[in-house]
Amino acid sequence: MDGPDDVIHQPIRLRVMAALTACDPGDEGLDFTRLKGLTGATDGNLGAHLDNLARAGYVEVTKAFVARRPRTTVKASPQGRAAFARHVAFLKSIIAGA
């Protein structure tokens, strides 16, 4: 069994990945505001965590203008989905081994 994923382990990033992987791979992902509500993070905090996840290749961030308003959409990459699944399996293995 792999160890914890250092990128996903942080609570906000764990919630972000949980939310994004709950969407179907074919979906467009979740927008920034929705993610903020789900994670309880502030704008700046969430932005920094998303940068971390994007650098690791776990999420894809798309910025666009919709009805003249900026809209940031975030989607889990296949690599991110696999990493999240491994991390969850690791957490389960800790409980199973307790």
Next chain:
Amino acid sequence: MTIRSDEAAAMLADVDSVVAKVKQSRIYRLAALIMTLWGVVNLVRDGLIAIGPAWFGPRWFFVDALGVAGTIGILRYSASPGARFPVRTLAGFLLFYAFGWIWAHLLGHFGPRQQMAFWPTLFLFGYSVAGLWFGPAFTAIGLSVTALVVAAYFWAGGAFTLWLAVVTGGGFILCGLWMRRA
């Protein structure tokens, strides 16, 4: 990095909580689209019946047929690529409709006023029950609009049809818009 089992359990509970919220949000968004569609259908149908009951009264079925076709379209459009069409959801609607038809036409001997009150309250009852599984917004909307329809049945007099158009039409549209943000 060392993680204790209670910390792991807390993290997994956190993950489950977020996943449940996302899934509920997706259900609300899908329901919001269908609710807004039926709000428009109800507004148009009941509005036309109120304006020209003699001409439009017998033709209401065509507006509802558009609503059913739209609902099927939304269910198909919102399904993920490769996902199976939600046959059980559609079967649920059809069973409700069959139940309603049996009571409205065979057993109940309802007059026009009873028919117009019966159909929305039947489906709102389904909404209220669905809320026990899918989220409290369904139950709140189902019970609130039912109360308005029942109130209109007793007290709206000759404006009953117009009241229905506003309450079940406008009400569903507003509830649909609200559910999108929930």
